[in-house]
Amino acid sequence: MNEFFDIVVIGGGHAGCEAAAVAARMGAKTALVTMDSNQIGAMSCNPAIGGLGKGHLVREIDAWDGLMPHAADYAAIHYRMLNRSKGSAVQGPRIQADRNRYRKAIQTALSEQANLQIIEDMAESFQMDAGKIAGVLLADGRSVATKCVVLTTGTFLDAWLFCGEKKWRGGRIGEQPSLGLAEQLKALDLPLGRLKTGTPPRLDGRTIDWSRLQRQPSDEEPWTMASYGTGRVAPQIACALTRSNQQTHDIIRAGLDRSPLFSGAIEGRGPRYCPSIEDKIMKFGDRDGHQIFLEPEGLDTPLIYPNGVSTSLPEDVQQAFINSIEGLEKTEIVQSGYAVEYEFIDPRSLTHHLELKAMKGVFCAGQINGTTGYEEAAAQGLVAGISAACSVAGKTPPVFDRRNSYIGVMIDDLVLQGVTEPYRMLTARAEYRLGLRADNAVTRLSGQAKAFGALGAEMTAFVTKRQAEREKCQKLLQQTASSRDMQNVGAHVTEGASHSLFEWLRFPAVTREHLEKLIPELTQLSDAVVTEMIDDGRYAPYLERQDAELARLAGNDNMPLPDQLNYAAIAGLSNEMVERFSAARPPDMAAASRVRGVTPAALAAIWIHAKKVTL
């Protein structure tokens, strides 16, 4: 044993990169172990970052000065704000990335990061000392001593790939799965399960008839994923839209008996939210067609990612159904779509800091926890990296909860409810959605990030400036105006009391232009800050109501539950509920009420039992 690190991160995917970077930013001596350093930051599925719910996560990573938003801006060849016509709380920033540029951006950022060393090797096994993690044994026989391990092995744990009747071992096409670690995790008797995910075939763009397809240009508004930086640097190119038709559906139906999804070859559950085209035809066969987005994979590659036709049908069926689609009649498949089935650790065996309850010092992040998506993985990587760095420094880690972030919502869902399908972020999952907007992540989270020393110099400067501007804006909106004043600038409000301008925003008739007419200084502030304050004002009544409710519930519910509570001993709990509560071990009554499928009677029985125990 010759080398020592505070933290060893295993895996160079989105979770691993984010974990290693934040730990190093926070001052921990960190190593990133990966099988192929060339593949660090690879986008293994769709060439896009962000989206609905996911865009929120990217902005929250940005609030902690993470890698993903900057790499996304560097690689972006198409920007699109989803749900632009809807309220700001559900708008989702999304970019399409040039895969090579994305990977390059991540690799450059990591190589420039102080305190971080990249080790190209395969992690064979953990080395334990008195029940605590002590080191990691590598495939070449070296061992690395460490205090903490962040495990981000993605789909590489005991993974199988499927394409039609073919089945082979592998984590991603052309790469080796990680078998040794899976064996050891199995031996540790951690609760494991299997999930599946899939990817569509990649098409040769030179064989697509673009002229017949509807184009979707990049947004013109100059927004970016990251708070600061170079902005949009890559040339912007358009995507295109096409759709499946009856003929496509017939071809797919005829091939269903050769799909591993329906032949029983795959036992893991797939994501309902990102179904394969086979699933769509089975469930919504009566629809006349399904939208397909044709997304370029990069500037200097002809590869096209057809978003919406993830499949594991045999290659000949894939080729046939692709050619039945408008514009794709002569299109060639470069790489067939496939499904991957992989092992995951039941996330209920983790704490809210993503540490394994059964193995102190081991943190898990990403797909290994049963999630899907780059953004979900990166956000967990961030939390695991922060938690590990805090563990090394002997600090209490920061709080990500349902009230302050999508990250908090995701982690709470994972560790309390577990997963029955690959977990994806959705805005519907956030109770405090109106307050958790992609455009106010810095306000929500950067203060804490700064306090924990996770921000670089540029981000620190940005946050400080933004905070000052926000305060200035807040002050301006504290000025009061009478209903007559509001009418004078054209707002259709009825006679009534005077309010502060911030309060006037509760009235739908009051718009930003009205405020700017009253206070011209507003136009000198940054657009983002003013927009944020206006939305805060618009939604204030709803947020206040939620806060009041939260306070009331906290008063009622938040009786702590003992860590060693023996759920099996509680009379009146069904075996199923005993299993769920024992797996999740909610820290308090409020958390208990969020355990999946909890019944009122079960909650009440726990409440009474715990009260009896604590009395």
Next chain:
Amino acid sequence: MKTIFALSSGRPPAGIAVIRISGSAAAKTARLLTQKSLPDSRRAVLRNLYDPDTNEQLDQALVIWFPAPKTVTGEDLLELHVHGGRAVVDAVLSVLEKQPDLRPAEAGEFTRRAFLNGIISLHEAEGLGDLLSAETASQRRAALMMSGGALGRQIASWQDRLLTISGQIEAGFDFSEDIEEDENESRQYLEAIREKIAILIAEHRAFEQRPTMERLRDGLRVVLAGRPNAGKSTLINALTGQDIAITAPIAGTTRDVIEVSFALKGIPMRFSDTAGLHESDDILEQAGIIRARKAIAEADILLWLGDADDAPDTEGEVLVLYPQIDLPDRLPIPEKIDIALSAKTGQGVDLLQEKLVELGKKALPKEDEVTLNRRQHRLVKDAADSLSLVMEAEDMLIVAEAVRQACRCYDQLTGKAGVENMLDNLFSRFCIGK
């Protein structure tokens, strides 16, 4: 868990008083008090009860032994049916209190244990609270409906329908890419949602209009009011057969609101006799008049003993009575009155009783209707108020928020949120020992 005991029947004096002892020490207590072995389970046997310290006989009682788990609490349970005199009951209770394994039960504790041991569900417990304080047959039947989960089914139906709508709205946010809708469609989409929500709101409001469980439990509010010295107190006494109000021929004798609960043909009623409404310098009397006005405003049925034209406006039913027709100067009977009667001779009192029963049947919930208690009533109203926002909001996010808010009300109704609050409220309403 300690063994608990309490007097389960009403306050002494009464013919028979039932004392319940629940917990692991129940068997030991039976042997100690009867100085005999345990009787066969579930069989009533006659036993002498003794004070184990003095061997003094306390009473001759009917003793029933229910071994766990098939008992009302799920624990070993002993029932002592003793003679209901105050002295006997006090003596037995004080002997029990001296036993180191026993302690008096707290409010609702028997039900808590039943619930804890999985004997009853939360809905049943809530229904049981009302059942136990139900005194008339119709109250008991309504409480039984609740106990059987009728409310749960109604809420489940609302919840189910609203969750469907909510799912639709949420899909519009999280899967807008897949949904392919243009602005015009989204306008129609909002209108379609509003149509469904409007039906739900109407159903909630109909529920809100129903009298609450408390009304059924506490009785219909029948208020007697009118000018001073119009014979109200005498009438109340004639109706209830109890000497409740002070009756004396001095105007303003009734200075306060006096209440009496009574059942007419199974319809629970709460009669209030109010002060005579007239200007007075007497401070005490003025205060009484203020209270009387409030009682009138809240009345389900107002029995008005003055001129028909002077009857106050209230939301409830108004019956104009013409009392004291036994007095010669009260004749002839004027027009515009509903019932002429004499409390003294009983003339017309039957008619009044019949009319009250008829109105009562209309105003009280039907026996097969789900009835809400006050907490449930408030939550149904909150849910409906939240849903009303949907009808005005233009921002789909606010529509979604309103729907989610209503869903949270259901969670509270079914006990999913605010558990501790609800349980405290629920169990504190129980008399001990039930």
